[in-house]
Amino acid sequence: MLWKKEPIVALDSSRVILHVDMNAFFAAVEQQSNPALRGQPIAVTGSEKRSIILTASYEARAFGVKTGMTHYEALQCCPQLRLVSANNRLYTDISTRIMALLRDYTPLVEVSSVDEAFLDLTGSLRLFGSAERIGYLIKSRIKFRFGITCSVGIAPNKLLAKLASERRKPDGLTIFRAGEIPRLMESLPLQELCGIGRRLGAGLNRRGIFTCGQLQRYPLHLLRKQYGVVGDKLLAMAQGIGSGSVIPCEQSAPIKSVGHSRTLREDLSDREAITAFLLQLSDMVGLRARRGQVAGRVVTLTVRYADLSGFSRQQAQGDYLNQSADIYQAALKILDQLALEQPVRLLGVRLSQLRHAVVQLPLLPQERKQALLTIASDSVNNRHGDFTLIPGRLLEQKDKGSHVISPAWRPEGVRNLRVQ
């Protein structure tokens, strides 16, 4: 069935947005730091026993190794595959340095993950020449300094810049100019657009919509009826219109929560072991909240069982908390109200309903002493690394800290999670 096309809102072509996407970032960093791995099929896996493939080198991808596979599945695809344990500190350090390099071209750099960033180059073109030149400068400098490649996309908005960077991998540079976008979108498969996932894509496919051109012609009132306000957004996306501007870290919206969760090395039933882990998570949450100068009123405990079922329970506290001991007591109180039905596979602690918190020393001597102790302990940990000073109960615990780079990781601010 052919519908009349909805009127196309003009594409704002006044901005120049560049998207940088590091190619197989973790694997490329490993290959650079160990020459014996260069040119070899390698896969980076989590440091945990039960982890999966985090990323694979392009040599391994040629054999069909994919992110998310188990070790067994990956080795079935490529028996000569070399599994490398993730070195998260190295990746976040290299990422921080790459993001600093990007700021040589514009202050408007939005870090979207450890290996991706958007740059608004609109005001930088007179200084550096063309966006194409800046793209090649970035690619060459990253290759020269770190030995790794990236794909670059340049377009009038973030949606299209991301799409452009996906076009040529690895080591590509693609430019979408405003004039060529209507033709490009006409035949573009829906699933290639960032933001249209498998489920949404399948739903649209069931309505006979497979390309952005078909989505443009689909009646807007039907899209609204099915998807609400998202219907309007879908239509704009199909037209290549992306509304979001590049937001640097310092201007990003304030965080809504600070949390940590960990999959345990082995499923735990012993309460003592579970509470020790809870103490560690509370300590990490408290430290990050104090670094970010925030305190929260709601503490949430997340539990996932061995069969992957799970739940979260939250409790509002009488006061805003950011002391590790207080967070631990609140999480413990929630745990004590629960009857755990199975061994625990994952535990998480989160602090939410945040507000800015300044250090105010209490008047009462005992509380004052505790606050001064926290300040001293934080300054030691900030200077010499996390877990330099820890509660005595955690001394025996083997794997401390966060072993995963969260998608929310940023090179600075409270989202700068120090990984192990």
Add this chain to the structure above:
Amino acid sequence: MQSADTSLRVGVIHGPGNRITPVWFDLNRCKHSVREITNVWRDRQGETVRIHFHVTDDGALYELVYDLGALNWSLEQLEAL
């Protein structure tokens, strides 16, 4: 970035076809061997087409630009180790 507006000579392999590959450049009587060409692209300045080469020697990254109209080379040092 450091501009190098000095006497510059570039050793080039022409071919196969219309391909141009810089293999060394001589800057201030100091010869640099091109270790790697990291990127090549073309742009247009008015009527003139220019070919940009990002090349490395052992210690720095340079941009060599060949002007197809004037048939001359220019160079800019982008980064040094």
